[in-house]
Amino acid sequence: MRYLPLTDDDRRAMLGAIGAGSVDELFRDVPSDKLQSAPLDLPPFSGELQVERRLAKMAARNMPAGAGPSFLGAGAYRHHVPAAVDHLIQRGEFLTSYTPYQPEITQGTLQYLFEFQTQVALATGMEVANASMYDGATSCAEAVMMANRTTRRHRAVISGGLHPHYREVTETLARFIGFDLDCAGPDVKGEEDLAARVDDRTSCVVVQYPDVFGNVRDWTALAQACHAKGALLVVVVTEFVALGALKSPGEMGADIVAAEGQSIGNALNFGGPYVGLFATREKLIRQMPGRVCGETVDADGKRGFVLTLSTREQHIRREKATSNICTNSGLCALAFTIHMSLLGEQGFTRMAALNHAAAVQLADRLDAVDGAEVLNATFFNEFTVRLRKPAAEVVEALAGKGILGGVPALRLYPDRPEMANLLLVAATETNTPEDMDAFATALREIL
Amino acid sequence: MLNEGRATRPAADTAPVEEETLTGNRALQLEEPLLFEMGERDRSGVDLPEPPKVKSRLGGLERRGAIGLPGLSEPQVIRHYTRLSQKNYAIDAGFYPLGSCTMKHNPRLNEKMARLPGFSDIHPLQPESTVQGALELIDTLAHWLKVLTGMPAVAMSPGAGAHGELCGMMAIRAALEDRKDPRKRVLVPSSAHGTNPATAAAIGYTVDDIPEREDGRVDLSALEKKLGPDVAAIMLTNPNTCGVFEHDIVEIAKRVHEVGAFFYCDGANFNALVGRVRPGDLGIDAMHINLHKTFSTPHGGGGPGSGPVVLSEALAPFAPYPWVVTDGDTRRLIEHDRSARPFGRMKGFHGQMGMFVRALAYMMSHGGDGLRQVSGDAVLNANYIMARLKDVMSAPFPGPCMHEALFDDSFLKGTGVTTLDFAKALIDEGFHPMTMYFPLVVHGAMLIEPTETESKESLDQFIEVMRALVARAKTGDKAFFQQAPRFSPRRRLDETRAARKPVLRWRPPALPAAAE
Numbered sequence: 020m021r022y023l024p025l026t027d028d029d030r031r032a033m034l035g036a037i038g039a040g041s042v043d044e045l046f047r048d049v050p051s052d053k054l055q056s057a058p059l060d061l062p063p064f065s066g067e068l069q070v071e072r073r074l075a076k077m078a079a080r081n082m083p084a085g086a087g088p089s090f091l092g093a094g095a096y097r098h099h100v101p102a103a104v105d106h107l108i109q110r111g112e113f114l115t116s117y118t119p120y121q122p123e124i125t126q127g128t129l130q131y132l133f134e135f136q137t138q139v140a141l142a143t144g145m146e147v148a149n150a151s152m153y154d155g156a157t158s159c160a161e162a163v164m165m166a167n168r169t170t171r172r173h174r175a176v177i178s179g180g181l182h183p184h185y186r187e188v189t190e191t192l193a194r195f196i197g198f199d200l201d202c203a204g205p206d207v208k209g210e211e212d213l214a215a216r217v218d219d220r221t222s223c224v225v226v227q228y229p230d231v232f233g234n235v236r237d238w239t240a241l242a243q244a245c246h247a248k249g250a251l252l253v254v255v256v257t258e259f260v261a262l263g264a265l266k267s268p269g270e271m272g273a274d275i276v277a278a279e280g281q282s283i284g285n286a287l288n289f290g291g292p293y294v295g296l297f298a299t300r301e302k303l304i305r306q307m308p309g310r311v312c313g314e315t316v317d318a319d320g321k322r323g324f325v326l327t328l329s330t331r332e333q334h335i336r337r338e339k340a341t342s343n344i345c346t347n348s349g350l351c352a353l354a355f356t357i358h359m360s361l362l363g364e365q366g367f368t369r370m371a372a373l374n375h376a377a378a379v380q381l382a383d384r385l386d387a388v389d390g391a392e393v394l395n396a397t398f399f400n401e402f403t404v405r406l407r408k409p410a411a412e413v414v415e416a417l418a419g420k421g422i423l424g425g426v427p428a429l430r431l432y433p434d435r436p437e438m439a440n441l442l443l444v445a446a447t448e449t450n451t452p453e454d455m456d457a458f459a460t461a462l463r464e465i466l
Numbered sequence: 467m468l469n470e471g472r473a474t475r476p477a478a479d480t481a482p483v484e485e486e487t488l489t490g491n492r493a494l495q496l497e498e499p500l501l502f503e504m505g506e507r508d509r510s511g512v513d514l515p516e517p518p519k520v521k522s523r524l525g526g527l528e529r530r531g532a533i534g535l536p537g538l539s540e541p542q543v544i545r546h547y548t549r550l551s552q553k554n555y556a557i558d559a560g561f562y563p564l565g566s567c568t569m570k571h572n573p574r575l576n577e578k579m580a581r582l583p584g585f586s587d588i589h590p591l592q593p594e595s596t597v598q599g600a601l602e603l604i605d606t607l608a609h610w611l612k613v614l615t616g617m618p619a620v621a622m623s624p625g626a627g628a629h630g631e632l633c634g635m636m637a638i639r640a641a642l643e644d645r646k647d648p649r650k651r652v653l654v655p656s657s658a659h660g661t662n663p664a665t666a667a668a669i670g671y672t673v674d675d676i677p678e679r680e681d682g683r684v685d686l687s688a689l690e691k692k693l694g695p696d697v698a699a700i701m702l703t704n705p706n707t708c709g710v711f712e713h714d715i716v717e718i719a720k721r722v723h724e725v726g727a728f729f730y731c732d733g734a735n736f737n738a739l740v741g742r743v744r745p746g747d748l749g750i751d752a753m754h755i756n757l758h759k760t761f762s763t764p765h766g767g768g769g770p771g772s773g774p775v776v777l778s779e780a781l782a783p784f785a786p787y788p789w790v791v792t793d794g795d796t797r798r799l800i801e802h803d804r805s806a807r808p809f810g811r812m813k814g815f816h817g818q819m820g821m822f823v824r825a826l827a828y829m830m831s832h833g834g835d836g837l838r839q840v841s842g843d844a845v846l847n848a849n850y851i852m853a854r855l856k857d858v859m860s861a862p863f864p865g866p867c868m869h870e871a872l873f874d875d876s877f878l879k880g881t882g883v884t885t886l887d888f889a890k891a892l893i894d895e896g897f898h899p900m901t902m903y904f905p906l907v908v909h910g911a912m913l914i915e916p917t918e919t920e921s922k923e924s925l926d927q928f929i930e931v932m933r934a935l936v937a938r939a940k941t942g943d944k945a946f947f948q949q950a951p952r953f954s955p956r957r958r959l960d961e962t963r964a965a966r967k968p969v970l971r972w973r974p975p976a977l978p979a980a981a982e
Contacts, residue, residue, distance in 0.1 A: 020832065020836045020839060021831070022571055022573060022762075022831070022832070022918075022919055023836075023839060023840070023843055023918055023919065024919065024920065024921035024922075024924075025843050025846070025847075025918075025921065025922060029921075029922040030843075030846060032922070033846055033847075033849075033850040033922060034846070036850060036853050036854060037846075037849045037850060037852075037853040037866075038853070039849070039866070042842040042845065042846055044866075045845050045846065045849050045866045045868075046711075046742065046743075046845065047866065048710065048711035048713040048866070048868075049711055049713070049739075049742075049743055050713065050715075050716055053716070053743055053744075053747045053748060054742060054743060055741070055742050055743065055744065055838075058741065058833075058834040058835040058838050059613055059614065059741060059744075059834045059837075059838075060613060060834065061610060061613055061614075061829075061833060061834030061837075062830065062833050062834065063833040063834060063835050063836075064831070064832055064833035064835055064836040065830050065831055065833060066831075067575050067831070069830075070575060070579070070827055070830045070831050071575070071578075071579065073830060074579045074582065074603075074823065074826070074827060074830075075582060075584075076599075077584070077599040077600075077602050077603050077606075078579075078582040078583070078584025078585050078599055079584055079599065080584070080598045080599030080602065081584040081585070081588050081596060081597050081598070081599040081600050082588070082592065082596035082597070083583040083584055083587040083588055084587050084588060084589050084592070085583060085587045086583075089589070091589040091591055091592065093591055094590075094591075094814060094815070095589055095590050095591070095815065097587070097589065101511065101512055101540075103511070103540055103543060103544055105581075106544075107543075107544065107547045107548070107551075109577060110547075110548070110551045111556050111557070111558030111559070112551035112552065112554040112555075112556045112558065112559065113547075113551050113554065113556075113766070113767055114556070114558070114572065114577075114764045114766060114767075115556040115557040115558045115569075115572050115764055115765065116554045116555060116556040116557075116765065116766075116767045117562070117564055117567055117569060117765045117767070117768070117898075118765070118767070118768035118769075119767065119768065121555070121893065121898065121899055122956065122959045123890070123893055123951050123954040123955070123956050123957060123958065123959065124553075124554065124555035124893055124898065124951075124954050124955070125553070125554050125555060125767070126550070126553035126554070126955050126956050127550035127551050127552065127553040127554035127767075128554055128767035128768065130498070130500070130550050130553070131547070131550055133500070133970075133971070133972070134500060134501050134502070134972070136970055136971050137500075137502065137971040137972045138535065140971050141533050141534045141535060142533055142535070146971075147970045147971055148970075148971070150768070151769075153625035153626065153629060153769075153770070153813065154625065154813055154814045154815075155814055156811075156813060156814035157625065157629075157812075157813065157814075182814075184811060184814050184815065185814065187787075187810060187811040188810075188811050188812065188813065188814065190810060190811075191636070191786070191809065191810025191811055191812065194809075194810065195636050195639060195668075195669040195670065195809075196668060196669060196670065197670055235523075235524055235525050235527055236525070236527075237525075237526075237527055262529075262533075263529070263533075264524060264528065264529055265524060265527050265528070265529055266527045266528070266529050266530070267529065267533075279814065286586040286587060286820075287586065287587055287588055287589045287590070288580075288585070288586055288588075288819050288820040289585065289588045289589070289590050289597065289600050289815070289816065289819035290590030290813075290814065290815025290816045290817070290819055291590075291625070291770070291813065291814075291815055291816070291817055291818040291819050291820065291821075292625070292769075292770030292772070292818045292819075292820050292821060293770075293814065293815075294770075304968060304970065310768065311968075311970055312970070313964040313965070313968050313969055313970050314964065314969040314970075315959050315960045315961065315963045315964035315969075316959070316960055316963065317956040317957045317958060317959045317960070318957040318958045318959075318960075319957055321956060321957075323956040323959045324959075325959045325961050325964050327961065327964040327965050327968060327970075328965055328968060329965075347768050347769045348625075348769045348770045349765075349766045349767035349768035349769045349770070350764065350766030350767060350769065350770060351766075351769070351770055353766075353767065357543065357547060359535065360501055360505075360511065360536070360538055360543050360546070360547075361510070361511030361512050361538070361540065361543050362510065362511070362512055362535070363505060363507070363509060363510045363511065363535050363536060363537025363538060364507050364532060364533055364534070364535040364536070364537055365507070365508065365509075365510045365537055366510040366511065366512040366514060366537070367533065367535055368529075368533070369514045369517065370512075370514060372517040373514060373515070373517045375517075375520070375522070375523070375524065376517045376518045376519075376520045378523075379520040379521065379522075379523055380518070380520060382523070395523070396523075396525065397523055397524060397525035397527075398523050399524065411593075414593055415593055415595065418592075418593050418595060418596050423589065423592055423593075423596070426591040430591055430801070431591075433801070433802035434802075448514070
């Protein structure tokens with residue numbers, strides 16, 4: 020077996036040194052009737068070529084987004100990732116290293132985490148960020164729990180523009196951890212007034228920017244309303260690229276930004292692994308969940324980095340930990356930070372401008388189709404279209420023509436039949452004018 | 467032969483090596499500034515076209531003013547990260563016997579397969595008809611996990627081990643609530659991973675410690691005293707963190723079930739059992755599987771992990787969204803089902819698909835027979851280390867061990883050398899240290915997990931170095947250990963300073979510290 024270096028001679032010699040007659044003897048603490056005497060009912064060992072063939076066959080049954088025009092968003096976005104990103108994250112020194120608990124020999128990981136934290140803080144307009152979470156949805160739930168700890172209140176207001184999966188992850192934790200949520204109904208046009216729901220029991224208000232329907236709203240007044248009642252404002256961002264074009268959540272007065280970083284550096288991967296971003300105000304860092312990297316000096320006085328504030332974490336605090344989260348999303352954070360480094364200020368803002376322009380062009384084309392109406396007054400790179408027919412049927416028909424034409428709202432809101440004809444559509448820098456024409460033409464035929 | 471100007475051996479009168487260089491670099495060890503100290507605003511590593519002119523739909527919320535991101539060209543970026551990578555220890559570079567972490571070889575076939583566009587370039591919300599192969603992959607991996615564990619169901623979405631624990635414990639609480647039997651306490655042995663008590667406490671349970679016996683195993687009689695009708699679950703790792711198999715496990719499961727409680731097994735150490743022992747046969751109700759440990763998906767410097775949870779019949783109905791069902795020739799992804807009782811949702815989408823592909827590529831490579839060899843070799847390697855070190859170090863529990871060898875620090879008594887110092891000396895010798903000070907039940911613990919992907923030659927070299935270091939410690943050369951590591955890119959770092967006045971990001975020199 021190609022991954023196993025021991026030879027039979029090695030095994031014999033090692034058993035001799037141990038003083039055991041067989042490997043089975045080493046398992047003597049296992050009740051004998053619980054030991055499998057033969058291999059389990061699974062296929063036998065395979066060479067690389069055989070494994071490649073089997074998996075390639077499965078992969079071929081999928082329709083990759085890059086195979087044709089693709090316009091899906093709703094929390095995951097297809098962007099162009101420079102070749103250097105994937106090359107660098109596959110360096111074994113990054114790929115096959117553990118969490119940097121031995122800082123003397125993991126300065127590589129620690130320095131990029133420090134740089135990552137800085138980039139996230141800058142783009143969100145916040146003061147500090149952590150070293151990443153599992154994904155945007157878990158970041159969102161952790162943000163609510165952090166707001167609860169900070170304010171010592173247990174009731175969060177959830178915007179009807181928050182991605183339903185984010186809301187569901189938060190609701191799941193609310194049920195088990197024991198806090199209340201006041202969830203507003205779907206806010207398709209971005210018109211809800213959340214300030215009216217804030218009172219002196221509210222720990223935080225969670226809004227999304229741009230929201231799940233694509234609307235872009237200024238949350239400055241809401242931030243002020245929250246602060247007036249002693250509550251925090253949590254701003255969720257599922258499309259990080261938007262921050263290259265939009266006023267930052269920090270400028271609006273957000274206290275916590277919980278974001279999905281997949282858009283930068285990471286492939287769609289059918290939903291994971293992604294990278295949750297988490298940024299906040301400096302005064303709140305001791306309530307912040309997750310790993311965090313900080314600057315210090317070594318015994319020779321040279322600058323170096325370490326994981327810090329670990330007294331909040333489970334491996335030290337056990338049942339008193341701030342959160343049970345142990346892992347971050349290191350390699351995805353690396354992909355994010357490398358892509359951000361390649362973009363720089365100029366690239367990031369231009370990428371955002373290209374996304375917005377593509378979405379405006381697409382919206383104009385789709386709005387011109389009879390039986391389709393773009394509902395948004397504002398948007399960044401995705402928007403909501405009302406169709407004459409059920410969106411799920413239309414999407415299937417488009418897929419039949421080789422076009423991935425958006426996400427039916429019903430997929431995210433299965434309990435809302437009144438949303439059956441709504442379609443969430445995104446455009447990015449990867450979409451050409453020809454893609455958009457093909458989409459509009461196909462839609463016209465189907466409707 | 468003309469040798470002029472080409473010295474073939476060092477000159478005999480070479481002066482002693484100077485400690486410092488002009489640049490601070492030391493040959494292949496290159497100092498590297500922060501991105502922010504080298505970037506220029508007007509430089510970029512991407513070439514993007516001029517955006518077409520459109521009428522803005524941003525509603526007047528255009529960003530004004532600079533973000534402050536540094537700009538670098540592609541060669542600068544490549545060099546920056548290449549240099550950073552060279553400051554990392556990694557499995558690819560050497561022996562990484564970090565106990566409890568299963569730092570085994572990460573096959574590159576896994577990486578290649580995960581990057582097939584049919585897996586990497588599919589959107590989580592594409593129509594089901596366009597992702598049948600992805601659903602097949604998830605279903606196939608689920609099948610392997612169920613066969614290997616002897617369990618009837620698996621929840622695939624948790625993003626890491628601790629997330630899997632949370633999932634399993636939430637399923638347990640949901641099941642208890644469903645039968646209108648809320649309970650208060652969760653029993654956790656003192657040797658448990660810190661995440662176990664953190665998880666139980668997070669979802670509202672009181673954590674009750676179970677002491678170990680002298681042989682490092684759960685004390686059955688102490689457990690019995692703690693069991694009662696208010697116990698929701700026990701969380702047990704097997705093999706446990708002392709490196710030994712809980713041989714009373716079947717009896718433990720029986721007693722736990724007798725009081726109506728559930729048995730959560732922490733599957734972090736499944737590498738010792740894979741292919742040989744099915745946890746389902748031992749009476750467990752839930753167990754997370756760290757795909758990044760047992761099934762070789764890379765640790766990536768701290769994630770992403772993946773922690774599917776196998777569940778018993780009693781817990782399966784409460785598994786979170788989503789799941790895959792087979793409907794004739796097609797598979798469906800269930801994200802909503804009024805007739806089901808899922809406890810909720812763990813993650814934004816369907817789980818760590820990229821990790822699923824890697825794990826399945828690994829499993830298929832090994833096959834059922836190869837996985838059995840994996841656990842055999844992992845346990846053999848650990849016992850070999852134990853056998854060859856126990857005469858000079860101190861093993862707190864009698865063998866055999868499972869896939870990791872645990873030592874305490876009594877062999878260092880009177881030397882003035884601590885477990886930490888000893889481990890740091892290993893760094894200078896080119897090894898990654900073992901896990902230190904864990905489990906907590908052993909004084910100055912050193913937990914060594916070689917994994918099955920280490921050769922005998924590599925183990926022998928490690929053993930010889932360990933023996934020599936023990937001998938050196940016993941000569942009283944305390945300073946040697948306290949100064950270690952001496953040759954790493956950084957020497958010991960001041961963690962107190964980092965925590966006392968946290969600096970968590972770069973700031974431009976002109977604007978020191980944010981105004982509070």
